[in-house]
Amino acid sequence: MSTDTNADADAESTSNCGGSSGDSGGDSSESKCGASSSPASSSSSRCGASNSDDSGSNEKEVGATVDDFDADPGQLTAVGLGPGQPEGMTERAKTALLDADHIVGYTTYIELLPDEITEQADEIYDTPMCGEVSRTEEAIDRTLAGNDVAIVGSGDPNVYALAGLALEILESKGATASMVDFDVVPGVPAxxxxxxxxxxxxxxxxxxxxxxxxxxxxxxxxxxxxxxxxxxxxxxxxxxxxxxxxxxxxxxxxxxxxxxxxxxxxxxxxxxxxxxxxxxxxxxxxxxxxxxxxxxxxxxxxxxxxxxxxxxxxxxxxxxxxxxxxxx
Ligand SMILES: C[S@@+](CC[C@H](N)C(=O)[O-])C[C@H]1O[C@@H](n2cnc3c(N)ncnc32)[C@H](O)[C@@H]1O
The missing domain is CATH 3.30.950.10 (Tetrapyrrole methylase, C-terminal domain)
Structure with missing residues (x-):
């Protein structure tokens, strides 16, 4: 039997979730939901009018609902990166990331991605730590706006990670998993x-x-x-x-x-x-x-x-x- 006893914070940092290091406070960039205007780069844009605070302390509200988007939804894939180095990633994970228009994740994980993947993406949205709910919502909003989005995490998306949260938020937005062709690409858990x-x-x-x-x-x-x-x-x-x-x-x-x-x-x-x-x-x-x-x-x-x-x-x-x- 192998049982994971909770769904957990996505942070691997020694800092406190809910502390002052959330990234939203000084965010001056505009929402780029649905846009692909910027080259692959770190972005702190908020897509889809999410009104939650990214500090980790106030993440309960979900912003835009499925009715706020006109586009045909893209595909949303939760991708497990494995332990860290590119050689620990599965071929399926690499392919899913190369196929994605947008890649969303915690900064530490984004930094672990090989250049061939980050250079290929139209946009990369990363947040320093915590903010799991707003980051996941950002990924969903970008998907509902018509982009193929990969949300990444270390190890496997089903082990103390965001696969379940993605489905929960999709549901709370009035969307369905089929609507965004939701998929999980497993990775080697820690x-x-x-x-x-x-x-x-x-x-x-x-x-x-x-x-x-x-x-x-x-x-x-x-x-x-x-x-x-x-x-x-x-x-x-x-x-x-x-x-x-x-x-x-x-x-x-x-x-x-x-x-x-x-x-x-x-x-x-x-x-x-x-x-x-x-x-x-x-x-x-x-x-x-x-x-x-x-x-x-x-x-x-x-x-x-x-x-x-x-x-x-x-x-x-x-x-x-x-x-x-x-x-x-
Ligand atoms: C939020 S959980 C994410 C788990 C991940 N989804 C998995 O499948 O391994 C983060 C925890 O995973 C463990 N972890 C993640 N990467 C690790 C690594 N490279 N070496 C050792 N432990 C790791 C640590 O216990 C860390 O606190």
Whole structure:
């Protein structure tokens, strides 16, 4: 079983969502909805009269509805980029991005795109962080205005990402998924990219938990963590640490230690597939100390082993169970 327990913020930054770094305040450019006048470039235009604040603190209102657009809608594709570097992207993802008129995403992800893709697009709309709702709405409005739009994110669009939000906003605008030929192009999720760096720590029942309390309150996260840690699941922890979430990380370590031995193997992978990749295998009893070190931040995924997981030759191994049936 693999379960993702919440839909999460799209930010990988240590800054606070809802802080003062939203991009809309100083936005002086005009909405370019439906236009393709500017070359591929970073744009902070707002398309389709969205009236929400991009700071992440006031994103509840959806602006334009489907009736505000006259054009035949384009196609909307949620594209997973995988862990980071272009070689980690699927061919299907590259093709979807090359086919898109407009590419929309968090600035960090846009910066990960190869030049051949960004140069091909008519427009690129990126926002520094947070603002997931307004960014997704921007992508939808551009689609309803007749453009083929790709909205990008790291890993897979179904893992703590924007695929679901896109459908929800489409629905709230009175549109349908078919109207924009909505499609999802999968990417390699962080859990899998990170597991690959660690050896073979997943291979059996695994559950993902996000420690971001941006959308799910911490008491709920704690209760999910108790439930999962008390069973024999490998646990992949997303969004493990930020200055603001220091206490969440400490609490998570405490909960894990109430269910698992201190010598349980734990893998920490920062920036899998990126230039600053770092990999470390430690024990659960030591994990909390890593919360104050560079390797654990919002671009880190932590893999917590089970009672069966062991470390062999610097690799985490979780037996699949073959040894109970076969001799080798
Ligand atoms: C909002 S979630 C997005 C997850 C993404 N959709 C996926 O499928 O991996 C962001 C979290 O994913 C994890 N993450 C994303 N890219 C990563 C990478 N290259 N290395 C390690 N963890 C990563 C981190 O835990 C980060 O806080």
């Amino acid at each position: 859990a899998q990219s990170c597991a690959a760096r660690l050896g073979a720590p997943l291979v059996n029942d695994t559950v993902s938990i996000s420690l971001s309390d941006h959308l799910v309150p911490m008491p709920e996260i704690e209760s999910r963590l108790h439930a999962v840690a008390s069973e024999s699941f490998t646990i992949t922890i997303y969004n493990p640490w930020s200055r603001k979430r220091r206490e969440n990380f400490e609490k998570a370590c405490e909960i894990l230690l109430t269910h698992r031995d201190a010598d349980t193997p734990v893998g920490i992978v920062h920036g899998a597939g990126r230039e600053d990749e770092a990999v470390l295998i430690t024990e659960l009893g030591e994990l909390e100390d890593f919360g104050e070190r560079e390797i654990v931040d919002m671009t880190t995924t932590i893999v917590v082993g089970t009672e069966d997981t062991y470390v062999w030759d610097d690799r985490m191994v979780r037996p699949r169970g073959y040894e109970t049936k076969y001799e080798y």
